[in-house]
Amino acid sequence: MFSMIHEKLDLPQGTLDLLILKAISLGPQHGWAISERLHQVSRATLQVPQGSLYPALHRLERRGWIRAEWGTSENNRRAKYYELTRRGRKQLDVATDRWHRLTAAVSLVLEMG
Amino acid sequence: MIDEFWSDFRYRLRAIFRRDLLDQELDDELRLHLEREAEKYVARGMTRDEAMRCARAAFGNLDRVKEAARGARGTRLVEDLWWDLRHAVRQLRASPGFTAVTVATLALGIGATTTIDTFRRYVASEGMTLVAPDRLVYLGQGSETCAWCTSMSPANYLAVRDQARSLQHVSMFADWEPALRGEDGADLADGARVTPEFFHTLQVRPLLGRLLVPEDATPGNNEVIVLSEGAWHRRFASVPDIVGLTVFLDRVPYTVVGVAPDDAVFPRDAELWTPLVLTAEESNDRDGVQHTVVGRLREGATVQGARAEVASIAARVAAEFPELMSATTFLAVSLPELHRREPFAPTYAAGLVLLIACVNLAGLLVARLSARHHEFAIRRALGAKPGRIVRQLMVETILLATCAGVLGAAVATWGTRILIGWSEVRLDGHGVALATGLGLFSGIIVGLWPALRFARPARMGELHDVTRTATGSIDAARGRRALVVIQVALAVVLLSAAGLLGRSFREIYDVDAGFDAANVLAVRVRVPPPEQGRVPEPDRIDRLVRTVEATPGVTRAGAVVGIPFGLGAGSGTFEIVGRPPLPRRERPRARMQGATPGYFDALGIPLLRGRDFTDSDRTRSLPVAIVNQDFAERFFANEDPVGRAVTIDSVRWEIVGVSGTAFHGDQEELSRPEIYRPMQQWGRPFVWIALRTRGDPARLGRAVASAVRQFDPDIPITRMDTMSQLRADSMGSERRMLRLIAAFAVVAILISAIGLYGVIGYSVAQRTREFGVRMALGAGAASVLGLVLGWGIRLATVGAVFGIVGALGAGRVIRSMLFRVSPADPFTLGVVVLLICAVAVIAAYLPARRATLVDPLTSLRGE
Numbered sequence: 011m012f013s014m015i016h017e018k019l020d021l022p023q024g025t026l027d028l029l030i031l032k033a034i035s036l037g038p039q040h041g042w043a044i045s046e047r048l049h050q051v052s053r054a055t056l057q058v059p060q061g062s063l064y065p066a067l068h069r070l071e072r073r074g075w076i077r078a079e080w081g082t083s084e085n086n087r088r089a090k091y092y093e094l095t096r097r098g099r100k101q102l103d104v105a106t107d108r109w110h111r112l113t114a115a116v117s118l119v120l121e122m123g
Numbered sequence: 124m125i126d127e128f129w130s131d132f133r134y135r136l137r138a139i140f141r142r143d144l145l146d147q148e149l150d151d152e153l154r155l156h157l158e159r160e161a162e163k164y165v166a167r168g169m170t171r172d173e174a175m176r177c178a179r180a181a182f183g184n185l186d187r188v189k190e191a192a193r194g195a196r197g198t199r200l201v202e203d204l205w206w207d208l209r210h211a212v213r214q215l216r217a218s219p220g221f222t223a224v225t226v227a228t229l230a231l232g233i234g235a236t237t238t239i240d241t242f243r244r245y246v247a248s249e250g251m252t253l254v255a256p257d258r259l260v261y262l263g264q265g266s267e268t269c270a271w272c273t274s275m276s277p278a279n280y281l282a283v284r285d286q287a288r289s290l291q292h293v294s295m296f297a298d299w300e301p302a303l304r305g306e307d308g309a310d311l312a313d314g315a316r317v318t319p320e321f322f323h324t325l326q327v328r329p330l331l332g333r334l335l336v337p338e339d340a341t342p343g344n345n346e347v348i349v350l351s352e353g354a355w356h357r358r359f360a361s362v363p364d365i366v367g368l369t370v371f372l373d374r375v376p377y378t379v380v381g382v383a384p385d386d387a388v389f390p391r392d393a394e395l396w397t398p399l400v401l402t403a404e405e406s407n408d409r410d411g412v413q414h415t416v417v418g419r420l421r422e423g424a425t426v427q428g429a430r431a432e433v434a435s436i437a438a439r440v441a442a443e444f445p446e447l448m449s450a451t452t453f454l455a456v457s458l459p460e461l462h463r464r465e466p467f468a469p470t471y472a473a474g475l476v477l478l479i480a481c482v483n484l485a486g487l488l489v490a491r492l493s494a495r496h497h498e499f500a501i502r503r504a505l506g507a508k509p510g511r512i513v514r515q516l517m518v519e520t521i522l523l524a525t526c527a528g529v530l531g532a533a534v535a536t537w538g539t540r541i542l543i544g545w546s547e548v549r550l551d552g553h554g555v556a557l558a559t560g561l562g563l564f565s566g567i568i569v570g571l572w573p574a575l576r577f578a579r580p581a582r583m584g585e586l587h588d589v590t591r592t593a594t595g596s597i598d599a600a601r602g603r604r605a606l607v608v609i610q611v612a613l614a615v616v617l618l619s620a621a622g623l624l625g626r627s628f629r630e631i632y633d634v635d636a637g638f639d640a641a642n643v644l645a646v647r648v649r650v651p652p653p654e655q656g657r658v659p660e661p662d663r664i665d666r667l668v669r670t671v672e673a674t675p676g677v678t679r680a681g682a683v684v685g686i687p688f689g690l691g692a693g694s695g696t697f698e699i700v701g702r703p704p705l706p707r708r709e710r711p712r713a714r715m716q717g718a719t720p721g722y723f724d725a726l727g728i729p730l731l732r733g734r735d736f737t738d739s740d741r742t743r744s745l746p747v748a749i750v751n752q753d754f755a756e757r758f759f760a761n762e763d764p765v766g767r768a769v770t771i772d773s774v775r776w777e778i779v780g781v782s783g784t785a786f787h788g789d790q791e792e793l794s795r796p797e798i799y800r801p802m803q804q805w806g807r808p809f810v811w812i813a814l815r816t817r818g819d820p821a822r823l824g825r826a827v828a829s830a831v832r833q834f835d836p837d838i839p840i841t842r843m844d845t846m847s848q849l850r851a852d853s854m855g856s857e858r859r860m861l862r863l864i865a866a867f868a869v870v871a872i873l874i875s876a877i878g879l880y881g882v883i884g885y886s887v888a889q890r891t892r893e894f895g896v897r898m899a900l901g902a903g904a905a906s907v908l909g910l911v912l913g914w915g916i917r918l919a920t921v922g923a924v925f926g927i928v929g930a931l932g933a934g935r936v937i938r939s940m941l942f943r944v945s946p947a948d949p950f951t952l953g954v955v956v957l958l959i960c961a962v963a964v965i966a967a968y969l970p971a972r973r974a975t976l977v978d979p980l981t982s983l984r985g986e
Contacts, residue, residue, distance in 0.1 A: 045156070059182075065192045068192050072131055
């Protein structure tokens with residue numbers, strides 16, 4: 011019924027946090043920019059409902075992994091910019107490493123025999 | 124880790140207190156997102172409106188996102204609870220009647236429980252401030268099952284002290300109330316004579332000076348005392364040089380050697396301690412006078428071990444003195460365990476009141492929630508989660524119950540003061556915590572069921588009912604009726620207990636005392652031994668009596684050891700001369716009395732045979748005795764006791780008279796055999812002087828007191844009361860118990876009445892239409908009135924049936940307190956049932972009136 015090309019992937023539980031951390035690891039971004047970046051970099055494969063970004067951002071802020079600051083956006087409006095804290099950067103490393111190990115292990119099993 | 128927690132905490136705090144700012148920021152943030160998204164679509168050639176629509180579609184449900192973002196702040200619970208709390212306060216304020224009634228009834232229940240608990244803890248706190256009180260054991264002699272045997276005769280004490288390996292120290296102490304000479308007359312001091320191990324046993328360190336040492340307990344060195352810290356402050360104005368001071372106790376100079384700290388005061392209220400010197404004779408006494416014995420367990424020893432060991436010592440003693448120790452063993456019980464044995468019926472009564480209050484709370488809650496039925500139906504239909512509604516209802520109930528708990532603490536403050544009347548019992552932090560905790564707890568327990576019941580998902584049809592008055596919650600109504608039946612049953616239990624105690628009280632009051640209690644003043648004095656070096660005067664008490672008798676207004680006076688309804692006389696064994704000798708344990712016992720000439724006359728006790736004592740019954744004259752009628756009947760059934768004789772402690776006393784029997788207030792036995800001896804021949808340190816007066820005896824108190832002081836300033840008056848007061852006071856604890864249980868019963872009835880009123884009022888409101896129809900069809904006001912009153916009586920009767928069953932059980936609990944009244948007294952139970960039915964009629968009357976006033980037209984149109 012649907013061709014493979016149009017099928018989008020739902021994010022596994024908990025990976026949204028990792029993606030957000032990664033998305034802002036290069037520099038402060040506001041919410042929409044993060045959403046855009048995820049969309050573009052994943053070549054539109056990942057299904058991230060734009061709305062679900064914000065609760066995640068606030069949760070990460072509460073945990074102290076990211077920090078928010080009000081700035082001015084490209085179109086000259088007040089925007090909330092998120093950036094990684096030191097703890098967030100450490101968390102990004104840990105989570106990335108864990109992700110790699112997980113996917114590697116899963117691949118190994120799937121390629122078995 | 125700590126770091127993370129801290130930033131989390133700061134974030135949540137900000138989320139709570141800057142909530143509006145955060146919401147504003149969230150709005151700004153989301154708006155920016157939507158605008159940027161829309162700009163993207165505009166750039167692709169959409170119109171502004173189309174772009175905005177697409178942006179929203181891509182974003183998802185805006186409100187849900189906002190809610191989720193707020194949820195991510197982690198403060199949702201706090202915010203919701205805060206909202207619930209404000210809502211609950213509004214709800215409760217909207218129905219002040221409901222709030223007042225629930226809070227008041229629950230507060231009474233909680234207050235009653237807290238009052239009793241406070242008192243219990245006061246009783247149990249004796250000695251608990253000592254070092255390791257659970258290592259202290261009371262030792263006693265008695266039958267194997269004796270729960271209160273905590274005293275021993277000196278010889279048995281010495282056996283335990285010298286032989287028990289499981290006990291580190293064993294000490295004996297005897298009550299001692301010497302007259303303490305002060306600046307204005309003498310005053311009685313609360314003291315104890317203790318063996319020198321006493322303070323070692325308690326492990327007390329002196330506050331000042333030293334405590335007692337073994338050398339103090341040798342004759343000649345024993346005139347030393349240790350004061351309690353409280354007595355030092357109270358009686359000696361905390362003078363710093365108290366150690367070494369000489370004080371006169373019973374005219375004898377004692378040297379203060381030290382002060383013991385207040386947390387070591389044992390027994391409670393003790394003011395001073397002096398060494399107990401056991402004479403050689405006392406040291407061999409196994410069945411005479413007994414004193415309290417306390418020991419401390421050796422390290423590693425257990426109470427069970429000590430118990431087994433003293434029992435084996437008892438077996439050895441019994442083997443040596445079989446006659447004295449038949450059916451007697453030695454017992455050991457730890458201090459906390461003894462406190463736990465304290466029986467206390469009001470605890471049950473208070474618990475019942477709290478139970479009734481909780482049942483009432485449940486009933487009122489169900490009634491109220493039924494009335495708010497549509498509110499919940501609508502909210503559920505609008506998508507409120509059941510959990511959310513349960514939480515909201517629970518917040519309401521818990522708020523109510525907590526208010527009741529706080530108020531209950533206030534009730535308990537008042538209760539401890541008024542109902543119990545022991546001034547030293549005070550509500551403490553523990554009590555306040557208990558009251559509040561009880562409130563919280565009962566709120567949670569009681570609130571949960573109705574909350575769950577009403578938060579159930581909406582059923583089809585409930586919403587249709589919204590516009591009608593009848594909400595159709597039949598099972599809620601059934602539940603309420605069941606609750607009212609329980610309330611009535613519990614009230615019947617309490618009321619019956621109060622009734623039985625009241626009847627028994629009346630019975631005791633109605634016993635013919637055997638003397639004329641009107642216009643008699645009873646004065647208890649301690650007559651100390653004479654000044655050192657002065658010869659004893661055996662007729663001192665007689666002279667004191669004559670001095671007091673000369674007070675204007677006094678017509679006759681006499682002294683006695685134990686006055687009816689007052690303490691004083693102990694019992695002792697005797698033998699009847701001319702009958703076969705008996706082993707000591709099998710000898711008959713009688714109350715050992717002493718009297719001066721004129722005592723029988725003063726109190727109005729008739730002399731049935733023989734003569735009264737006279738002034739010529741002196742030390743050196745023939746020892747004589749008067750026995751009471753009870754004695755004569757028991758021991759001289761068909762003979763005349765006058766002219767016969769008894770031996771007491773190997774002395775022969777000739778019986779010269781028989782007096783009438785006076786009732787002393789013993790509930791087990793109406794009368795006991797008594798032997799009176801003249802005080803000149805058998806003097807005692809504590810005596811009662813009975814004064815028959817013209818007019819009100821209480822008015823003579825001052826004159827009598829000054830006459831006593833003038834006679835000898837070293838004679839303290841320890842008590843002064845009219846005979847009627849004494850009689851009333853002799854039942855002080857019964858009276859207090861009755862007052863407590865009666866107060867609880869009144870509260871229980873009130874609560875039941877409120878419950879009945881609520882249920883019947885609700886039923887009437889539900890069936891307004893039915894009444895309209897009935898009246899339209901010609902039913903008279905009387906028949907409607909009868910119908911509604913009938914509901915009330917039916918509920919009360921069902922409750923009463925259950926209540927009677929409970930009352931029969933309760934009667935067994937208080938059986939020991941009843942006097943000549945059966946625990947299943949049909950009269951009392953009958954009156955209680957009638958009373959509860961009357962209450963039901965009264966409670967049902969108002970709603971019944973309302974039912975008769977229903978206008979058929981309005982009620983039908985109202986639908």
